[in-house]
Amino acid sequence: MSQQSFCEKERKNLEKLNKFQLGNQFKKIGVIIAIGSFILMIARKYFEDSEWIRPLLHGLLLIGLLIISVSKEKIEDEYVDSLRSQSYRLAFIMAIVYSLVQPLINYAVAVLFNQDDNLKGFSYFQVLFFMLIVQLLFFWQLKRMNK
Structure with a gap:
């Protein structure tokens, strides 16, 4: 494989990644995930020994916001x-x-x-x-x- 074709292939892969977007329908899914995880974060405060779930809920909230962010209009x-x-x-x-x-x-x-x-x-x-x-x-x- 020549250097030129390798560079061209990498450039095309970067262009694909740069143009990546989810469909508009994913925006609703992201909103549901973000709001659901936020509500669960509030509910977690009322349960003892629930500190283990905090990183999971943080991750879910971030994923929900990211889905909203990369979804098309x-x-x-x-x-x-x-x-x-x-x-x-x-x-x-x-x-x-x-x-x-x-x-x-x-x-x-x-x-x-x-x-x-x-x-x-x-x-x-x-x-x-x-x-x-x-x-x-x-x-x-x-x-x-x-x-």
Whole structure:
């Protein structure tokens, strides 16, 4: 296999991955998964020894939000694709800012209230949840403003 054909094949695979989207019907499935896992996260608080299910519910919530995020709109054209790209870019930037600023805010609040708190980070779930929520909100807002 020549180097040219290998590079061409890789480029085509990347293009396929870049264009990947689920059908519009998956948006409803994602909403059901996200809302269901959120409700179960609240219900989990009322059961003892349920800490083991927390990572599972976090994962389900993230999967539901991701399904919503990568599902097509009813009318999916180049303009909607452009809005989607903008929302991903904004969500990525906001997640980085959030990741850098949030530990400092937590530390400042702890100092302000005389709590003995070290400068702490946060979990992957918080960052991914924030990123997906921000992407969806920006996408919906951009779509609504540009109708």
